[in-house]
Amino acid sequence: MKTINDFNFKDKKALVRVDFNVPQDDQLKVADNTRISAVKPTVDKILNDGGSVILMAHLGRPKGEAKDEFSLKHITGEVSQVLGREVKFVEDSIGEKAVQAASEIKPGEILLLENLRFHNEEEKGDRDFAQKLSQLADAYVNDAFGTAHRAHASTAVIAEFFPSTKFFGLSMTDELKAIDKVLKSGEKPVTAILGGSKVSTKITIIENILPAVDNLIIGGGMAFTFIKALGGKVGNSLIEEDKLSLALEILGKAKEHKVKVYLPSDVIIAESFSNDAERQESDIYTIPEGWMGLDAGPKSRDQFNDVLLNSRTILWNGPIGVFEMSNFAAGTIALGDSIAEATKLGAFSLVGGGDSVAFVKQFGYEDRVSYVSTGGGAMLESLEGLELPGVAAINK
Numbered sequence: 001m002k003t004i005n006d007f008n009f010k011d012k013k014a015l016v017r018v019d020f021n022v023p024q025d026d027q028l029k030v031a032d033n034t035r036i037s038a039v040k041p042t043v044d045k046i047l048n049d050g051g052s053v054i055l056m057a058h059l060g061r062p063k064g065e066a067k068d069e070f071s072l073k074h075i076t077g078e079v080s081q082v083l084g085r086e087v088k089f090v091e092d093s094i095g096e097k098a099v100q101a102a103s104e105i106k107p108g109e110i111l112l113l114e115n116l117r118f119h120n121e122e123e124k125g126d127r128d129f130a131q132k133l134s135q136l137a138d139a140y141v142n143d144a145f146g147t148a149h150r151a152h153a154s155t156a157v158i159a160e161f162f163p164s165t166k167f168f169g170l171s172m173t174d175e176l177k178a179i180d181k182v183l184k185s186g187e188k189p190v191t192a193i194l195g196g197s198k199v200s201t202k203i204t205i206i207e208n209i210l211p212a213v214d215n216l217i218i219g220g221g222m223a224f225t226f227i228k229a230l231g232g233k234v235g236n237s238l239i240e241e242d243k244l245s246l247a248l249e250i251l252g253k254a255k256e257h258k259v260k261v262y263l264p265s266d267v268i269i270a271e272s273f274s275n276d277a278e279r280q281e282s283d284i285y286t287i288p289e290g291w292m293g294l295d296a297g298p299k300s301r302d303q304f305n306d307v308l309l310n311s312r313t314i315l316w317n318g319p320i321g322v323f324e325m326s327n328f329a330a331g332t333i334a335l336g337d338s339i340a341e342a343t344k345l346g347a348f349s350l351v352g353g354g355d356s357v358a359f360v361k362q363f364g365y366e367d368r369v370s371y372v373s374t375g376g377g378a379m380l381e382s383l384e385g386l387e388l389p390g391v392a393a394i395n396k
């Protein structure tokens, strides 16, 4: 893997693709700067070498039009504050103004280009646009894991114009190493926890990770399709009728790979999909008619805890209950505690993809797990075993 640590940027201009697609409040102020602080190590390394940094990013979906609300000028102040250095801003990413601004920056300085998606060519992966961007600098760095699954001009196509000076940034390197640590070089036993609502969105992930894991915990809404396929009565719980045979197939494949599968044995059931609904505990195979399972029960939590405390590598994707409703969050909280405890005991834990990342942030587990991925779609595609265009372009 060719990273920026393999290169000395002295007197070089580096064009760094970053993921600054940050949430903003009504005043367009940055509401969460995690994605900005993620690229600080990369920026520091280049500047400390004596190089200069040209940041390029997208924000929102301006669909090829220069719209003020999507301008990166609104976040330049925050970028400057987080990076701890002055950041200059230029109102376009290509053309005269961009060329002029890029030619004027000196070693130790940072320039932020305007939203790449003000040009339709960015998302189309247009080669001419990529070439114009490439002319602004001597080296290309991709530190935007969150967009690495897109074959856009700035995330993939541009790399061809830097055949010997294209590198992974440090945040991107961490993401790729974390995935590798789980799927390739993870210390055994490796345990994956897959939760969330539907089997259909997780099938490819399950199939891809089976050869790599020792234990597979299946929780959340998707567990009921497995339980029904195994002959259980699941009442009104979330179910995908057309995935019943697939669920059995997956269990068969797991057996072939000698993967131990853990499904919840008990659940917290409710009379309706509401936080105030009447609720009680139930065996997962005998949920009464009219009731639905919305959280893992206490026996399941204990069992998952045992598995996790005996694991050396943990991957977590998807909540195991409807944690958005406080009365059904306890199972996912217990799971978070178990993963945190296992991590304390020396296991490597990666939380990746969508709602489990939201959970970890909201409930304060961020510093109690080894790694929280910043890239939703990119992480999911990596777990599915797909080669991300942004990664391939640099490896090529």
Ligand code: AMP
Residues within 6 Å of the ligand: 195, 196, 197, 198, 201, 219, 220, 221, 222, 238, 293, 294, 295, 317, 318, 319, 320, 321, 322, 323, 324, 354, 355
């Ligand atoms: P996903 O985007 O597929 O990872 O699904 C995440 C969603 O699954 C969350 O919003 C949870 O509320 C939901 N979820 C978890 N457990 C259940 C359940 N037992 N029934 C319905 N939805 C669930």
